[in-house]
Amino acid sequence: MxxxxxxxxxxxxxxxxxxxxxxxxxxxxxxxxxxxxxxxxALSLFGLFLMFPGRYxxxxxxxxxx
Numbered sequence: 001m002x003x004x005x006x007x008x009x010x011x012x013x014x015x016x017x018x019x020x021x022x023x024x025x026x027x028x029x030x031x032x033x034x035x036x037x038x039x040x041x042a043l044s045l046f047g048l049f050l051m052f053p054g055r056y057x058x059x060x061x062x063x064x065x066x
Contacts, residue, residue, distance in 0.1 A: 022050040 025047030032040040 017053055019051060022047040025050070 026044050029040045029044035029047065032043065
């Protein structure tokens with residue numbers, strides 16, 4: 001009796017989003033606005049980008065590649 005591991009996973013692991021890092025980035029960008037406007041703007045936009053998850057679940061994106 002031989003068993004072989006499938007290259008494709010059969011179980012889906014779903015991670016819940018963590019909003020700690022994006023919130024810290026936006027909060028740090030507020031006082032940075034007084035020092036460097038462009039850096040603050042870039043940091044806050046990146047934090048806002050991380051706050052909103054993607055439109056498609058990850059398993060649908062990877063499923064279409066095979």
